[in-house]
Amino acid sequence: MSKRNVSRRQFLNYTLTGVGGFMAAGMLMPMVRFAVDPVLAGGSESDFVATKQKIKDLSTEPTRVDFSFTQVDGWYESEVTNTAWVYKTKDGKIVALSPICKHLGCTVDWGGDKEHPEQFFCPCHYGRYTKDGMNVKGTPPISPLDVFTTKEKDGILYLGQRKPHGEA
Amino acid sequence: MKWNTTDVELYITAKEYVDTALVPLIPISLDDRMKQLSSMSEFLSILSMEIEKKFKGRILLIPTFHYVMDDEKKVEGLQIWERKLQQAEFNHIFFLTSDINWKKEESYLSSSLVWIPAINLESLPMEQAREVMKQQVEQIISLFMNEWKKKD
The missing domain is CATH 2.102.10.10 (Rieske [2Fe-2S] iron-sulphur domain)
Structure with a gap:
């Protein structure tokens, strides 16, 4: 364990970024998939x-x-x-x-x-x-x-x- | 070309190339001949569509001239169509029918009357029906081409 203490502010920053990132990804992933779908479906x-x-x-x-x-x-x-x-x-x-x-x-x-x-x-x-x-x-x-x-x-x-x- | 919006638009722009009108003649009757006549109608519709497919750029397929079987006035009715088509500068007009009764009226018409006996396609398997149809179409195609050569 490092001796560096994690401040309350840092802890909140990390968790919020993490959770926010997951939420953003959850929303963006399907959108990206929809956008590239015609390309993937081509040449069936x-x-x-x-x-x-x-x-x-x-x-x-x-x-x-x-x-x-x-x-x-x-x-x-x-x-x-x-x-x-x-x-x-x-x-x-x-x-x-x-x-x-x-x-x-x-x-x-x-x-x-x-x-x-x-x-x-x-x-x-x-x-x-x-x-x-x-x-x-x-x-x-x-x-x-x-x-x-x-x-x-x-x-x-x-x-x-x-x-x-x-x-x- | 067929009697629909797209093809008629094409016809209007390319009129000088389309000098032939094809009119199928199909009788209607509601007595015991119904079955026979509907099969005749089916045969003739397929035949005229196949001819149109082959000669799309030179033929305008006019909607079918339907008439009541045994109607004495059918010849007069068709003569009106014929006059209209002649006025529209169709150099070649073909009437296509499976009804043998037209044969005796042929002299009243100045256009070519093509009589072709109807084949009951229902009784044949699909593959065979196609083959039979192909042969019929071939015959009429050569007839058309000869007629064109005569007047060209």
């Missing part, structure tokens, strides 16, 4: 939807992959089927393109135009995109096709969020 597993496509069956030729999920829209829950054009690049990277034309929202097809078999084709106003989804100059679309984020799990292809080209 459920954003990805399983498809029926096996990764090993993918080729360098874009294949049509349908996938469905339940969408809650206000008070109305429905099963939505979406489509993606999926292929492997030469270095084995998987690319999943959205089939929604960036002009006015029609559905594009791979090789839909006989004169341009190696391009995506929009039947509405003859818009075209190259294989990597870039819009062909001189056709109506003004931006490249959107891209889905992809994931592989147990050899099955999972598709995630749809993002503008270059962000996925």
